Amino acid sequence: MEVNVIGAGLAGAEAAYQLAKRGIDVTLYEMRPLRTTPAHKTSDFAELVCSNSLKSKELTNAHGLLKEELRLLDSLIVGAADRTAIPGGKALVVDRVQFSARVAEAILSEKRVRVIREEVDRIFDGVNIIATGPLTSEALSGSIKTLTGEENLHFFDAISPIVDGASIDMGHAFFGSRYMNDADDYLNCPLTEAEYNRFYDELLAARRVDLRAFEDTHYFEGCLPIEVMAERGRQTLAYGPMKPVGIVDPATKGQPYAVVQLRREDMAGRMYNLVGFQTKLTYPEQERVLRLIPALREAVFYRYGSIHRNSFINGPAVLTTGLQLKSNPLVFFAGQITGVEGYVESTAMGFVAAISVLCFVRGKPFVPPPPETTVGALLSYVTTPRKDFQPMNVNFGLLANYNKKRKQGVVDNALASIAAWKKQVEETL
Numbered sequence: 001m002e003v004n005v006i007g008a009g010l011a012g013a014e015a016a017y018q019l020a021k022r023g024i025d026v027t028l029y030e031m032r033p034l035r036t037t038p039a040h041k042t043s044d045f046a047e048l049v050c051s052n053s054l055k056s057k058e059l060t061n062a063h064g065l066l067k068e069e070l071r072l073l074d075s076l077i078v079g080a081a082d083r084t085a086i087p088g089g090k091a092l093v094v095d096r097v098q099f100s101a102r103v104a105e106a107i108l109s110e111k112r113v114r115v116i117r118e119e120v121d122r123i124f125d126g127v128n129i130i131a132t133g134p135l136t137s138e139a140l141s142g143s144i145k146t147l148t149g150e151e152n153l154h155f156f157d158a159i160s161p162i163v164d165g166a167s168i169d170m171g172h173a174f175f176g177s178r179y180m181n182d183a184d185d186y187l188n189c190p191l192t193e194a195e196y197n198r199f200y201d202e203l204l205a206a207r208r209v210d211l212r213a214f215e216d217t218h219y220f221e222g223c224l225p226i227e228v229m230a231e232r233g234r235q236t237l238a239y240g241p242m243k244p245v246g247i248v249d250p251a252t253k254g255q256p257y258a259v260v261q262l263r264r265e266d267m268a269g270r271m272y273n274l275v276g277f278q279t280k281l282t283y284p285e286q287e288r289v290l291r292l293i294p295a296l297r298e299a300v301f302y303r304y305g306s307i308h309r310n311s312f313i314n315g316p317a318v319l320t321t322g323l324q325l326k327s328n329p330l331v332f333f334a335g336q337i338t339g340v341e342g343y344v345e346s347t348a349m350g351f352v353a354a355i356s357v358l359c360f361v362r363g364k365p366f367v368p369p370p371p372e373t374t375v376g377a378l379l380s381y382v383t384t385p386r387k388d389f390q391p392m393n394v395n396f397g398l399l400a401n402y403n404k405k406r407k408q409g410v411v412d413n414a415l416a417s418i419a420a421w422k423k424q425v426e427e428t429l
């Protein structure tokens with residue numbers, strides 16, 4: 001059976017290569033150069049649209065571990081990056097032109113891959129992998145909406161920072177929902193009037209990331225950056241995302257002047273999201289300004305806030321654990337559109353989609369990679385039901401068994417688990 005892979009970016013290239021290598025005929029569709037996106041500049045496969053860094057090489061860093069797992073899985077993208085690396089300290093930095101050339105060479109030498117340069121506006125008969133990325137063209141967005149339901153395709157990604165639960169100063173934080181009727185859904189971080197005013201002044205003065213020309217500076221009201229909201233007046237935040245109404249601080253037995261509410265991102269409470277704190281401050285400024293919140297003085301950031309154009313589906317609502325559309329088993333999603341964020345994360349979701357498709361066409365059950373691996377943890381994140389699903393980059397907080405005190409053990413276990421999964425996949429297929 002032929003598989004149509006739509007989009008020859010990082011995920012699409014990885015998926016097409018993995019399928020062809022295992023004996024599947026692939027038609028790979030890419031719209032560039034006939035039509036381009038606001039960020040791509042070439043017609044190359046797997047173009048790195050911004051930085052030429054694939055982040056940390058260190059295994060004790062989640063980005064480094066993810067790459068190592070993909071190396072063990074014989075990833076085309078990570079292999080090409082290793083072969084075209086240039087000096088970059090602790091990061092895997094590549095010559096972007098040579099990198100794309102390597103990827104193209106590997107794909108074009110696979111006789112089972114046919115490349116068609118065309119802007120796709122529909123899904124095809126047979127099996128489809130949609131890997132059209134954060135800047136999916138409008139022509140296809142309409143069809144995706146029909147497939148997933150309009151409410152499950154998002155075009156904007158407004159994310160607030162996530163901090164390590166263990167780094168929160170519990171001497172300045174307490175659990176409780178607004179009106180205290182639902183015990184510990186939120187972790188509240190109170191501020192006095194003086195602390196609020198200082199935070200407000202620094203927030204307004206902080207440096208922001210320049211918006212790219214193609215990004216719409218007319219924000220949706222529902223996802224205004226916190227600093228833009230603050231520009232409307234000193235009290236806007238105290239009546240908005242920092243409103244203290246219905247919250248009683250057990251330390252003072254009174255209502256705080258303002259409060260930042262944190263919500264768990266995982267069952268274990270390793271990761272906490274700053275509710276309503278989507279922001280375009282630069283990363284160092286996010287650290288500096290948000291650490292003015294007393295409970296977050298020592299906060300360790302797992303993810304920084306950002307707002308940018310990003311097409312992604314509500315994976316947990318519409319996908320199976322094999323990245324297959326629940327409502328149409330002939331459609332799979334891969335890459336950033338599944339709700340991961342980042343070059344290597346997108347690649348990982350390209351790899352998984354390919355294995356899942358292989359299992360499907362060969363009538364074998366798909367067993368997801370274990371959640372103790374970074375690949376498995378990302379897959380689990382984008383396919384496990386959760387409230388307010390927002391895209392995520394790889395981090396240790398996602399790992400099922402993460403324990404900061406025995407990081408090396410977690411890393412060793414992840415590598416052993418991914419190798420065992422690979423063996424199992426090879427035996428199954």
Ligand SMILES: Cc1cc2nc3c(=O)[nH]c(=O)nc-3n(C[C@H](O)[C@H](O)[C@H](O)COP(=O)(O)OP(=O)(O)OC[C@H]3O[C@@H](n4cnc5c(N)ncnc54)[C@H](O)[C@@H]3O)c2cc1C
Binds near residue numbers: 007012120
């Ligand atoms: C402006 C910007 C900057 C980013 N910077 C970074 C960064 O520095 N580091 C990082 O780790 N991540 C970054 N990302 C996030 C993300 O990891 C990358 O966008 C990554 O390339 C996603 O991989 P992908 O394979 O899912 O999508 P892409 O690599 O974007 O591939 C999708 C492909 O589909 C094609 N396509 C789209 N629509 C159609 C259609 N209808 N028919 C046929 N082809 C189509 C596109 O031309 C493209 O080649 C950035 C994202 C954006 C938007």
